[in-house]
Amino acid sequence: MTTLFNCTFENNRLYDPTPHPPGNGADMVSVSGGTVEVAAAAAHDGSYGVKFTPTQGYRAWMMMACGGLRKLRQRFWIHPNSLSIATGNSFRICRNGHYDASWVAYDIGLGYASSSYYIYWNIYNGTYSSTQANGSSNINITNAWHRIETYYQTGSPGSMELWLDGVSQGSVSATNPDALVNLPALGVAGGPGFTISGSFYVDSWQANDDGTLIGA
Amino acid sequence: MARFMTAGLRTYPGYHRKSAVSLDKLGRARLAAWVQSDSYSNKTDADVIINYAKAHDITDLYLLVAYPGTPNLLMGYAGSCNTHLWGTTADGSYMFDYMVRNCAPLGIRCHAWWCMMFWSWYGDTSKTFMNTPLSDTYKDLTSYSATDGYNWKMFDATARTTVVNVLWDFAHNNRMCEGVQLDYIRTNGNSTAHTTTDITNLVGDVRTKMPDRHISVCSIGTVPNGKINDRQDVVDFVSHKYVDSVAFMGYFWCFARKLELANQFNYGTGGVEVYWGQSAEPYRTNPSDVAHNTRWIQQRGWKNFALFDMYSTHFRAAEYANYVDGININCNLETYGDIADITKISHVNGTSWTVTIGGSDYTTLYSAVTDHTEAGYLKDHVEGVEGARGPMMYVRLGDTTTYITAGDWYP
Numbered sequence: 001m002t003t004l005f006n007c008t009f010e011n012n013r014l015y016d017p018t019p020h021p022p023g024n025g026a027d028m029v030s031v032s033g034g035t036v037e038v039a040a041a042a043a044h045d046g047s048y049g050v051k052f053t054p055t056q057g058y059r060a061w062m063m064m065a066c067g068g069l070r071k072l073r074q075r076f077w078i079h080p081n082s083l084s085i086a087t088g089n090s091f092r093i094c095r096n097g098h099y100d101a102s103w104v105a106y107d108i109g110l111g112y113a114s115s116s117y118y119i120y121w122n123i124y125n126g127t128y129s130s131t132q133a134n135g136s137s138n139i140n141i142t143n144a145w146h147r148i149e150t151y152y153q154t155g156s157p158g159s160m161e162l163w164l165d166g167v168s169q170g171s172v173s174a175t176n177p178d179a180l181v182n183l184p185a186l187g188v189a190g191g192p193g194f195t196i197s198g199s200f201y202v203d204s205w206q207a208n209d210d211g212t213l214i215g216a
Numbered sequence: 217m218a219r220f221m222t223a224g225l226r227t228y229p230g231y232h233r234k235s236a237v238s239l240d241k242l243g244r245a246r247l248a249a250w251v252q253s254d255s256y257s258n259k260t261d262a263d264v265i266i267n268y269a270k271a272h273d274i275t276d277l278y279l280l281v282a283y284p285g286t287p288n289l290l291m292g293y294a295g296s297c298n299t300h301l302w303g304t305t306a307d308g309s310y311m312f313d314y315m316v317r318n319c320a321p322l323g324i325r326c327h328a329w330w331c332m333m334f335w336s337w338y339g340d341t342s343k344t345f346m347n348t349p350l351s352d353t354y355k356d357l358t359s360y361s362a363t364d365g366y367n368w369k370m371f372d373a374t375a376r377t378t379v380v381n382v383l384w385d386f387a388h389n390n391r392m393c394e395g396v397q398l399d400y401i402r403t404n405g406n407s408t409a410h411t412t413t414d415i416t417n418l419v420g421d422v423r424t425k426m427p428d429r430h431i432s433v434c435s436i437g438t439v440p441n442g443k444i445n446d447r448q449d450v451v452d453f454v455s456h457k458y459v460d461s462v463a464f465m466g467y468f469w470c471f472a473r474k475l476e477l478a479n480q481f482n483y484g485t486g487g488v489e490v491y492w493g494q495s496a497e498p499y500r501t502n503p504s505d506v507a508h509n510t511r512w513i514q515q516r517g518w519k520n521f522a523l524f525d526m527y528s529t530h531f532r533a534a535e536y537a538n539y540v541d542g543i544n545i546n547c548n549l550e551t552y553g554d555i556a557d558i559t560k561i562s563h564v565n566g567t568s569w570t571v572t573i574g575g576s577d578y579t580t581l582y583s584a585v586t587d588h589t590e591a592g593y594l595k596d597h598v599e600g601v602e603g604a605r606g607p608m609m610y611v612r613l614g615d616t617t618t619y620i621t622a623g624d625w626y627p
Contacts, residue, residue: 014558029561037560037572058563 004072004184005064007205009038009048011084011161013035014062026062026144033058034188037171041200044077049203054091054188054196061187063097064207068180074207075214076186078110080141085112089190093200094150098181102114105179106152106160107189110200116140121150123160127128133174139164150163151211154179226409248276248463248491248522250329256311266318278329278397278432278522279315281386316392326395327432328386331381332402332418335368352374359407367603369408372412380421387429395460398422402436402448412449423458432461434493454488461489463522490519 007016014036016025029036033054042049052060066072074178078093085091090111095104108121122135141164149163154176161171186205206214249269256262256279269277316326335355350368354375369375383396401419403410423431435450453459541565560572570577 012559014561031561031563033563033564035560037562060561060563121260 002209004066004207004209006063008046009050009203010046010073012038012048014038014050027065029059029061030063033191034060036060036062036187042079042203044079044201044203045143049077049201050187051199051201053199054192056195057116057191057193058190059191060095061189063183063185063203066182066184069209070154070180070184070210071211072184073151073211073214074184074205075147075151076205077145077147077203079145079201080109080110080117080143081200083200084197087113089192089194090118091188091196092190094186095186095189096181096213097189105176105181106150108148108150108162110112111138113138117143119148119164121162121172123152123158123172123176124179125174125176125213133176134172136162136170136172139169147216149214152181153211154198163194175178191200239337246275246366246520248278248520250278250280250522250524252280256315258311259314262311262314266315266322269319270322271557274324276325276327276394277315277319278327278330279312281312287360289553301516320392325430326392327394327397327430328390329381329397329399331399333370333402333404334369335366339512350378356403356407356409358409360408361404367407370403370418371410376418376421380425383422384425387426395426395432396422397432399434401433402446403498405446407447410447412452416449416458418453419453419458420456425501427512430460431458432463433459434463434465436465440477442605459488461491463491463493465493485619489520491522493522493524529607
């Protein structure tokens with residue numbers, strides 16, 4: 001197994017600009033709107049995590065440069081915290097962060113409905129595509145720390161399985177042999193198209209390229 | 217200037233010889249710059265470019281080509297390919313020739329910069345802006361884009377012959393020119409009519425036609441989008457020995473792409489010069505970011521740089537809008553500290569960012585550029601810069617005293 005990165009943020013910094021192998025922070029943090037900051041309050045493990053304060057319409061995300069991956073297993077902890085989302089709305093928190101806005105490959109969304117936060121994930125068709133192939137149903141989560149782990153694979157078909165707190169929530173598939181992942185991204189990965197306030201937390205973002213279980 | 221002695225000089229007329237030694241092999245760095253045709257369309261502006269290149273140790277200039285008023289015009293940026301902007305000076309000389317003749321004694325290599333893929337440009341489906349020798353027969357209908365118009369059928373050997381002959385004709389009439397730079401040597405994202413082999417064949421045809429010239433390409437690398445979607449396999453170009461240099465378009469405002477390229481490429485091998493294509497745009501973000509980005513790339517082993525977008529008005533508003541949200545925030549190392557010390561980034565009001573380093577907040581601002589040419593920009597912002605010698609090449613950008621740095625130019 002090759003660990004691609006292991007962002008713990010324990011050095012109380014957003015970046016770890018040295019080249020891979022893994023460091024404490026992200027390769028890149030891009031803020032078009034809102035705020036991204038390391039914060040003690042955002043720590044699930046150790047002393048620090050990352051706090052995202054979104055603003056309507058803009059991304060604010062972390063990216064890791066990984067080259068073209070046919071397999072990506074990643075795990076992160078997320079806490080919705082005080083995030084206020086008008087019911088029935090959601091936004092992306094995780095995707096392939098290619099420079100081309102349409103090269104999605106996969107994404108994970110965070111939303112709010114029926115008095116509960118929820119997550120979902122999608123996988124996308126082919127190459128250079130923003131066309132969703134298949135998506136999961138919404139899965140409710142509480143306002144607490146949750147461990148999300150995913151395993152994305154390209155193929156004919158390819159697939160993406162998601163585990164919530166160690167329990168598989170199923171898998172979605174697509175024909176995506178060329179939809180390589182090159183920039184795993186996490187945070188406000190899609191500008192919320194609605195009024196949003198508050199913050200959410202992320203910590204302990206780790207990934208490998210062969211699908212080995214990461215776990216807690 | 218002794219280090220220029222072995223590069224860029226040639227005998228003429230009649231015989232053409234590529235530079236004997238790639239300075240890259242000697243471990244020295246090269247600095248290139250792209251120059252729009254309307255930036256050297258008159259002697260006054262051309263002299264600014266030449267003097268600037270001399271003062272700042274620029275080793276290579278890619279000069280955008282627009283052929284005056286004949287069917288040999290291949291393409292040009294919209295607004296830049298009209299013949300009056302290409303210009304014939306009062307004494308009848310051509311400005312490309314003027315640039316080459318004045319740069320050669322300085323050891324500065326001039327390349328004819330061509331944009332290869334377009335049959336039409338920026339939505340111009342009738343080729344209003346262009347006088348290409350390619351008929352409608354060679355329009356790649358699968359490539360249509362409302363914003364970009366059409367590509368041409370690069371898989372068609374007859375079409376390739378026509379285009380390559382245009383390049384050769386121009387080079388033949390400018391024998392001191394180092395060679396050609398093939399920009400947009402790919403399809404657009406819509407075309408389904410080509411394979412990577414077709415694009416490679418085009419580069420190969422250029423090489424075959426001009427075996428004694430420096431062939432350079434702009435590349436977006438072999439990230440999946442570059443190779444699979446846009447049919448550009450730059451590794452194939454290199455392995456076939458079709459090219460002498462590659463400028464990888466790392467850009468600046470597209471940090472994500474920079475990360476991809478930096479992790480996939482380093483130095484060229486087999487004598488191929490490798491450049492990092494760095495946007496020097498001062499107005500989209502803080503100029504000091506350019507300094508840091510340059511250093512970041514150097515840390516990853518890149519030595520040669522190629523600068524563009526010293527002005528940016530040729531960019532379309534749509535492109536800008538697409539990439540604004542890809543802008544990353546870095547900080548000037550000398551002034552603020554190290555990017556590794558950033559703990560917080562906020563972008564709230566649409567015009568500035570606040571970055572927290574070591575507990576202190578620093579606000580970065582856009583700086584506007586109003587002049588539309590490199591020459592004009594240089595006149596406004598470069599004259600008066602204190603010094604440009606020694607191991608660090610720097611350019612003052614915008615209204616600040618921050619600089620871009622191109623690293624150590626000497627071994």
